[in-house]
Amino acid sequence: MVLKLRRYSERPMYLQIKEALRSEIVSGTFPNGTYLPSSRQLSQELGVSRITVTNAFAELEADGFVQGDSRRGVFVLPLWEKAVATPDTSAEPTPGWQQSLSKDPGWASERMRLDLLWRTRKSGTIPFNALRHDLCFLPANEFRNSLNNVLREDGGIALDYEANAGYLPLRQTLSQYLRHQGIQAEAEDVIITSGGQQAIDLLCQAFVHPGDTVVMENPTYPNALTAFKVRHARVVGVPVDADGMRIDILRQLLERESPRLIYTVPTFHNPTGAIMSATRRRELVLLAHEYGVPVLEDDYMREIRFGSPIPPPVASFDRYGNIIHIGTFSKSLMPALRLGYVVARGALRERLIMLKRTADICSSSLIQRALNRYLTSGEVHKHWKRVSRLCRRRQMTMVAALERYFPKSAQWSVVEGGFAIWVSLPQDVSARRLLNESLKHNVSFAPGELFFIEPADQPFMRLGFAPVNEDQIERGIKALGNLIRQQSAKGGIR
Amino acid sequence: MVLKLRRYSERPMYLQIKEALRSEIVSGTFPNGTYLPSSRQLSQELGVSRITVTNAFAELEADGFVQGDSRRGVFVLPLWEKAVATPDTSAEPTPGWQQSLSKDPGWASERMRLDLLWRTRKSGTIPFNALRHDLCFLPANEFRNSLNNVLREDGGIALDYEANAGYLPLRQTLSQYLRHQGIQAEAEDVIITSGGQQAIDLLCQAFVHPGDTVVMENPTYPNALTAFKVRHARVVGVPVDADGMRIDILRQLLERESPRLIYTVPTFHNPTGAIMSATRRRELVLLAHEYGVPVLEDDYMREIRFGSPIPPPVASFDRYGNIIHIGTFSKSLMPALRLGYVVARGALRERLIMLKRTADICSSSLIQRALNRYLTSGEVHKHWKRVSRLCRRRQMTMVAALERYFPKSAQWSVVEGGFAIWVSLPQDVSARRLLNESLKHNVSFAPGELFFIEPADQPFMRLGFAPVNEDQIERGIKALGNLIRQQSAKGGIR
Numbered sequence: 001m002v003l004k005l006r007r008y009s010e011r012p013m014y015l016q017i018k019e020a021l022r023s024e025i026v027s028g029t030f031p032n033g034t035y036l037p038s039s040r041q042l043s044q045e046l047g048v049s050r051i052t053v054t055n056a057f058a059e060l061e062a063d064g065f066v067q068g069d070s071r072r073g074v075f076v077l078p079l080w081e082k083a084v085a086t087p088d089t090s091a092e093p094t095p096g097w098q099q100s101l102s103k104d105p106g107w108a109s110e111r112m113r114l115d116l117l118w119r120t121r122k123s124g125t126i127p128f129n130a131l132r133h134d135l136c137f138l139p140a141n142e143f144r145n146s147l148n149n150v151l152r153e154d155g156g157i158a159l160d161y162e163a164n165a166g167y168l169p170l171r172q173t174l175s176q177y178l179r180h181q182g183i184q185a186e187a188e189d190v191i192i193t194s195g196g197q198q199a200i201d202l203l204c205q206a207f208v209h210p211g212d213t214v215v216m217e218n219p220t221y222p223n224a225l226t227a228f229k230v231r232h233a234r235v236v237g238v239p240v241d242a243d244g245m246r247i248d249i250l251r252q253l254l255e256r257e258s259p260r261l262i263y264t265v266p267t268f269h270n271p272t273g274a275i276m277s278a279t280r281r282r283e284l285v286l287l288a289h290e291y292g293v294p295v296l297e298d299d300y301m302r303e304i305r306f307g308s309p310i311p312p313p314v315a316s317f318d319r320y321g322n323i324i325h326i327g328t329f330s331k332s333l334m335p336a337l338r339l340g341y342v343v344a345r346g347a348l349r350e351r352l353i354m355l356k357r358t359a360d361i362c363s364s365s366l367i368q369r370a371l372n373r374y375l376t377s378g379e380v381h382k383h384w385k386r387v388s389r390l391c392r393r394r395q396m397t398m399v400a401a402l403e404r405y406f407p408k409s410a411q412w413s414v415v416e417g418g419f420a421i422w423v424s425l426p427q428d429v430s431a432r433r434l435l436n437e438s439l440k441h442n443v444s445f446a447p448g449e450l451f452f453i454e455p456a457d458q459p460f461m462r463l464g465f466a467p468v469n470e471d472q473i474e475r476g477i478k479a480l481g482n483l484i485r486q487q488s489a490k491g492g493i494r
Numbered sequence: 495m496v497l498k499l500r501r502y503s504e505r506p507m508y509l510q511i512k513e514a515l516r517s518e519i520v521s522g523t524f525p526n527g528t529y530l531p532s533s534r535q536l537s538q539e540l541g542v543s544r545i546t547v548t549n550a551f552a553e554l555e556a557d558g559f560v561q562g563d564s565r566r567g568v569f570v571l572p573l574w575e576k577a578v579a580t581p582d583t584s585a586e587p588t589p590g591w592q593q594s595l596s597k598d599p600g601w602a603s604e605r606m607r608l609d610l611l612w613r614t615r616k617s618g619t620i621p622f623n624a625l626r627h628d629l630c631f632l633p634a635n636e637f638r639n640s641l642n643n644v645l646r647e648d649g650g651i652a653l654d655y656e657a658n659a660g661y662l663p664l665r666q667t668l669s670q671y672l673r674h675q676g677i678q679a680e681a682e683d684v685i686i687t688s689g690g691q692q693a694i695d696l697l698c699q700a701f702v703h704p705g706d707t708v709v710m711e712n713p714t715y716p717n718a719l720t721a722f723k724v725r726h727a728r729v730v731g732v733p734v735d736a737d738g739m740r741i742d743i744l745r746q747l748l749e750r751e752s753p754r755l756i757y758t759v760p761t762f763h764n765p766t767g768a769i770m771s772a773t774r775r776r777e778l779v780l781l782a783h784e785y786g787v788p789v790l791e792d793d794y795m796r797e798i799r800f801g802s803p804i805p806p807p808v809a810s811f812d813r814y815g816n817i818i819h820i821g822t823f824s825k826s827l828m829p830a831l832r833l834g835y836v837v838a839r840g841a842l843r844e845r846l847i848m849l850k851r852t853a854d855i856c857s858s859s860l861i862q863r864a865l866n867r868y869l870t871s872g873e874v875h876k877h878w879k880r881v882s883r884l885c886r887r888r889q890m891t892m893v894a895a896l897e898r899y900f901p902k903s904a905q906w907s908v909v910e911g912g913f914a915i916w917v918s919l920p921q922d923v924s925a926r927r928l929l930n931e932s933l934k935h936n937v938s939f940a941p942g943e944l945f946f947i948e949p950a951d952q953p954f955m956r957l958g959f960a961p962v963n964e965d966q967i968e969r970g971i972k973a974l975g976n977l978i979r980q981q982s983a984k985g986g987i988r
Contacts, residue, residue, distance in 0.1 A: 010872070022676075062803035063676070064772030064811065094840060095815050096786045097754075101700065102841035107848065114848060135650030143653075144645045151638045156629030159637075159828040182516075182557070194688055194832075194854040201853050206595065227852040260591075278558030292590045309556035317558065322589050334653040336860040338688075346588060347596035354601065354608060358721040359695050359853065360688040364861065366830040378504075 003046065013048055017056035025065055025076055036066065036074045110226045113455050116447065117222065120435065125444040126468055126476035131270065131331070131419050133304070133466040137390060138334045139374070139383045146370040146377070154369055162365035164357045166192025166341070170372040174327075174341055177375075181302070182316030183325060185343045191352050194363050196300050196328030196340035200224050202355045203261070203296055203324060206348065208233045212260040215253060217245050219451030219460070221270045221298065224263055233260075237453045240269055242413060244276025247283045254291045262288065262295045266314050267302055268418035271451045271462040275415065278311040285314060288322035294348075295323050301331040303384045304466075305417030306392040321345060329371065331419070332384065337367055391419060391466050397473045398465040405481030407488055419466035420446075425459040426488045432457045437483045443476045497540060507542055508549035515550060519559055524570045530560060532567050604720045607949050610941065611716065614929065619938040620962055620970040625764065625825070625913050627798070627881050627960040632828045636873045640864040648863055656859035658851045660686025660835075664866040668821075668835055671869075675796070676810030677819060679837045685846050688857050690794050690822030690834035694718050696849045697755070697790055697818060700842065702727045706754040709747060711739050713945030713954070715764045715792065718757055727754075731947045734763055736907060738770025741777045748785045756782065756789045760808050761796055762912035765945045765956040769909065772805040779808060782816035788842075789817050795825040797878045798960075799911030800886040815839065823865065825913070826878065831861055885913060885960050891967045892959040899975030901982060913960035914940075919953040920982045926951045931977050937970045 003020035005013065024030055037045070039053040046053070057074050060066045066074045120129035150158050165171070171187040178185040193199040200223070208214060210232035216225065218237025228235050236257060238250050245264055253259075264284070266276035276284075288295045297314045315325035328340035344352050356362070374380060398421060399414055409426040425431060431447035438445065448460030461480075465473060497514035499507065518524055531539070533547040540547070551568050554560045560568045614623035644652050659665070665681040672679040687693040694717070702708060704726035710719065712731025722729050730751060732744050738760055747753075758778070760770035770778075782789045791808045809819035822834035838846050850856070868874060892915060893908055903920040919925060925941035932939065942954030955974075959967060 010875075059803045062772065063806045064776060095783075095788065097701075097788050098815070098840045098842060101845055107845070110848065111844070114851065132654070135654055138650050138653045140645055140650060140653060144642065147641060147645075148638065151634055151641075156632050156634060159632045159634060159830040160626065160629055161824075161829040197852070198854040207591075223852065223855065226848070230848060230852055278556065282558060289589075294589065294591050309553045312557045320589065321592070330655075335655040335855075336653040336858045338854060338856075338858045346592045348592060350605070351595055351601070354604065354720070354724060357608065358691070358717065358724055360692040360832060361717065361829075362832075364830045364832045364858070367858065367861070 005046065014052045014055035014059065017042070017046065017048070017053060018059040021056060021060060022063070022065060025060075030076045032076055034076055035069075035072055036076070038073050106232050107230060109455060110229050113222060113226065113450060116432075116455075117450060119439070120444045120446055120450075122439050122442075122444055125439060125442045126472045128443065128445040128461075128463045128465075128468060128476060128480075130464045130467050131446075131462070132335065132464070133331075133387050133391065133419060134469075135467065137387055139379065142377075142379045142383070143334070143370065143374055146373040147366070149373060150366060150369040158366045158369050160365060162362040162368060164353050164362050166190070166363065167365060167368035167372065170368045170375075171341075173372055173375050178325070178343065182312040183343060185325075189343050189345050189349065191342050191344060191349065191356060192363050192368060193326075193340045193342055193356065194338045194360060195330050195335075196298065196326055197223055197227075198356075198359065199326040199328075199340050199342040200263075200296065200298065201227050202352050202359060203326075203342065204228055204231055204233075205355050206351050207261045207294065209260075213257050215250065215257070215259045215262045216453070217264060217269060218453050219271055219448070219458075220263070220453070221265055221300075222450050224298065225451075225453060228263075235453050240272050240274050242274055244269060244274045244280055245284070247280045247287065250284070251287060254287060254293070258291075259293055262293055263298065264295060264314070265298045265300065267299055267310055268305075268415060270300070271420065271446065271448075271460075272422045273413070273415035273418050273420065275310050275417075276314070281311055281314045282317050285317045285320070285323060288318075289320040293322065297323050297325045299325060299327050301418060302327075303332040304388050304391055304419065306388060306395070308416045310417065315343065324348070332387075333371075333374075333380070337371055339363060339367060339371055388417075391417075394465040394468065394470065394473060395421070397470045398463065398477060401474050401477035402463075402481075405478045407481070407485055409488070410484065420462050420464040423461050423463060425461060425484060427459055429459050429484055429487045430457050431459055431461055434461070434480075434483055434487060437487075438480055441479045441483070443479050445480065499540065508546045508553065511536070511540065511542070511547060511550035512553040515554060516557070516559060519554075519570055526570055528570055529563075529566055530568045530570070600726050601724060603949060604723050607716060607720065607944060610926075610949075611944060613933070614938045614940055614944075616933055616936075616938055619933060619936045620966045622937065622939040622955075622957045622959075622962060622970060622974075624958045624961050625940075625956070626829065626958070627825075627885065627913060628963075629961065631881055631884060633868070633873065633877045636871075636877070637828070637864065637868055640867040640871070641860070643867060644860060644863040652860045652863050654859060656856040656862060658847050658856050660684070660857060661859060661862035661866065664862045664869075665835075667866055667869050672819070672837065676806045677837060679819075683837050683839050683843065685836050685838060685843065685850060686857050686862060687820075687834045687836055687850065688832045688854060689824050689829075690792065690820055691717055691721075692850075692853065693820040693822075693834050693836040694757075694790065694792065695721050696846050696853060697820075697836065698722055698725055698727075699849050700845050701755045701788065703754075707751050709744065709751070709753045709756045710947070711758060711763060712947050713765055713942070713952075714757070714947070715759055715794075716944050718792065719945075719947060722757075729947050734766050734768050736768055738763060738768045738774055739778070741774045741781065744778070745781060748781060748787070752785075753787055756787055757792065758789060758808070759792045759794065761793055761804055762799075762909060764794070765914065765940065765942075765954075766916045767907070767909035767912050767914065769804050769911075770808070775805055775808045776811050779811045779814070779817060782812075783814040787816065791817050791819045793819060793821050795912060796821075797826040798882050798885055798913065800882060800889070802910045804911065809837065818842070826881075827865075827868075827874070831865055833857060833861060833865055882911075885911075888959040888962065888964065888967060889915070891964045892957065892971060895968050895971035896975075899972045901975070901979055903982070904978065914956050914958040917955045917957060919955060919978060921953055923953050923978055923981045924951050925953055925955055928955070928974075928977055928981060931981075932974055935973045935977070937973050939974065 043050040171190040315323040325343040446462040448458030449455040537544040665684040809817040819837040940956040942952030943949040
């Protein structure tokens with residue numbers, strides 16, 4: 001037996017000896033019940049002190065590999081060998097609970113949706129699939145300054161646990177920001193979450209039990225849909241037109257269903273981009289009151305807009321306490337903050353704080369403090385303006401390219417904000433097949449079925465213009481246009 | 495009507511006018527259906543251009559406050575006033591769904607537990623309640639360097655969304671770290687979570703349905719207990735002695751119950767500090783296999799230890815795939831990272847990734863990258879050594895103070911690691927009453943009932959020594975000793 005030791009390593013010698021002996025045991029040099037060489041013998045062989053070897057033995061014993069025997073030395077324990085013999089994953093039995101986990105039918109469709117989503121994220125492609133702004137335009141330097149100031153000035157407390165509901169000064173800043181939008185939220189009504197997604201997830205946990213009905217726009221934001229579906233909710237869709245959710249159809253639906261929750265993205269609806277009109281917002285408030293249903297208003301991106309005013313949040317019209325408003329900084333600033341918020345009162349607030357505690361205790365104090373500094377510095381407004389201008393330019397470039405390269409039967413509408421255009425394709429085009437083809441040409445997009453409650457192949461695509469530069473937009477749309485024409489000319493037959 | 499405008503404000507004039515008009519509308523200066531002054535009139539009164547006023551009107555119209563009428567001007571909409579009249583929260587009706595949320599009996603006990611926990615966090619007290627190390631000793635500078643390096647070198651990608659399962663290089667680093675402990679985890683088996691708490695929460699969601707039985711040590715970690723209880727699990731306790739969970743009692747329990755999950759904190763058990771012996775770890779692995787029950791091993795703090803070796807994780811003994819190992823950097827590094835991990839394979843891994851996605855999409859890429867740099871820099875080992883030495887010294891100071899000031903009938907055992915000592919108080923002492931008194935003397939501690947499955951007043955206290963300096967330890971323990979003697983002398987009668 002030759003133990004490989006590194007004389008000048010930072011790793012203490014006794015640990016090196018222990019690890020070397022452990023691999024010898026695991027590899028079978030010392031089978032069950034055999035004795036290791038004595039500490040005297042090993043210390044001579046290895047040129048180390050006896051106490052070093054004894055320490056290595058003690059570590060091995062604590063790890064359950066060996067046991068000391070006062071007379072003859074140290075022997076290898078049998079059970080251990082059985083438990084950690086060289087792993088051979090092919091031979092490992094699968095526990096029964098693993099099998100039952102894989103059999104839940106409610107998960108299969110969402111698993112397929114997720115797989116498709118992952119497929120669109122092929123690196124090296126033109127990322128029309130992404131709903132975010134350009135990584136080059138993220139305010140990395142300004143945010144680094146905020147981070148450094150927090151670490152320098154706040155010290156250790158910025159690295160400790162934060163209150164479950166969030167860093168109070170940030171909640172105060174947000175309550176002011178919300179009041180500007182007409183939402184009367186006190187700082188204590190604002191609960192900080194790990195992105196808007198966590199707000200959706202906690203609300204789902206608070207309201208939705210298996211079998212409960214949830215109403216959403218159809219199409220809708222896939223990660224909200226998945227959150228409801230994996231909780232075995234029954235999801236019912238309401239169509240969307242240029243003025244947002246069809247409130248008339250919602251009313252009919254509420255006549256016959258008793259949903260636990262209505263989820264809506266009223267501003268720059270994902271994926272269609274629709275902005276719910278002020279009239280419909282008011283009607284939604286009244287309907288929610290009339291039928292006693294809470295409404296989750298996902299206001300994920302209000303700040304990136306191109307001039308025309310947009311109506312204030314649905315929650316600003318609400319006097320009855322049914323509109324639960326959530327927001328996020330993932331789109332308007334940067335996803336890596338993982339910060340969002342929910343405005344809630346009464347028993348719901350209490351419950352959300354408890355659920356936030358069980359979910360992840362709190363969001364990072366450091367990041368909350370840095371965000372608060374950044375928001376109160378005034379830099380953020382400059383950033384939003386800069387990004388809005390950039391997005392507007394790219395949107396116009398994409399529209400021009402669409403008009404040039406897409407067939408007449410493709411349709412889209414141009415919204416005054418956001419990051420993407422929703423395109424209705426000719427009926428004989430399969431978006432799924434189009435994606436397969438376009439990925440081969442290094443162009444990605446988000447196919448329609450990602451967004452529909454029942455994920456069947458739908459002749460739609462969401463094209464994100466924000467993270468793609470003008471040259472790539474031109475090239476990418478041209479390639480897509482060619483592929484669509486090919487499919488459509490063939491009448492969509494495989 | 496006098497509109498207050500600030501001539502030299504950064505806020506555009508048309509928005510100032512819009513907001514001023516909005517408050518006049520809300521306050522009733524312009525009731526339903528009345529006309530606003532004309533744009534010509536307002537522009538003269540305010541000394542601004544007519545287009546500025548028209549823009550303000552357009553904003554108000556988009557917000558649903560007013561409507562343009564081509565002949566007579568702009569009039570106030572009726573429905574709006576009804577919906578946003580000056581908020582009078584006292585008069586606001588509480589929606590029925592709020593009332594039903596407040597009536598869930600399963601939540602009441604956990605709400606009480608949480609209230610008690612919050613009560614121990616009184617600022618300005620000697621924080622024996624806290625289970626963390628000293629904020630002065632957090633590696634703030636080293637971590638700042640890592641953060642800055644990431645922001646400088648990785649650029650925008652560090653601020654984007656991360657893969658649901660986590661940043662691959664960090665998962666690779668962790669898989670090496672785990673292999674050092676004898677756990678054969680590939681990088682793809684490691685899922686990054688937002689702290690250890692999220693790992694617990696996701697596993698609870700994966701396994702536990704209302705009414706399912708979960709087995710835990712009793713006492714146990716309160717936030718895990720709450721996660722199971724608010725999901726309406728039936729929680730069954732197994733006692734703990736100096737060698738950890740009583741595996742003999744677990745065996746009896748498994749004879750008659752079919753739990754969905756066993757949760758254990760085998761190393762520096764919270765709150766008792768017990769270290770499960772290697773023998774019991776092996777027995778637990780075999781029992782889990784025999785009864786086909788998954789075991790959640792919460793290895794929350796392995797690195798802060800005082801010399802003697804501790805047995806390797808339970809998962810390192812497992813050859814059958816039943817031990818689900820989780821860890822966190824909240825205790826050994828800093829809570830504000832909000833980073834932990836879970837080792838999972840097969841269908842469970844798939845499900846956890848989906849649940850992570852619905853929970854919060856991903857943990858912060860920036861923080862994951864910074865942690866990975868810090869972990870691979872070698873600094874972390876120096877940090878762990880430094881903190882371990884500090885904790886050892888404070889532990890010894892606390893033990894000496896306990897021996898000096900606490901009555902003979904109080905008992906504790908000294909563990910070779912961790913942040914706290916678990917003290918059994920004289921039977922006639924009420925820990926709850928003791929806490930009320932000690933908070934008045936600006937000393938906090940964690941009372942026993944926080945940790946027991948049924949939160950009745952229990953004569954135990956957990957005393958965290960790590961965040962408290964030697965002087966405060968001396969003073970605080972002396973004050974607690976006096977209060978205990980007072981209560982115990984009085985025979986504990988209220």
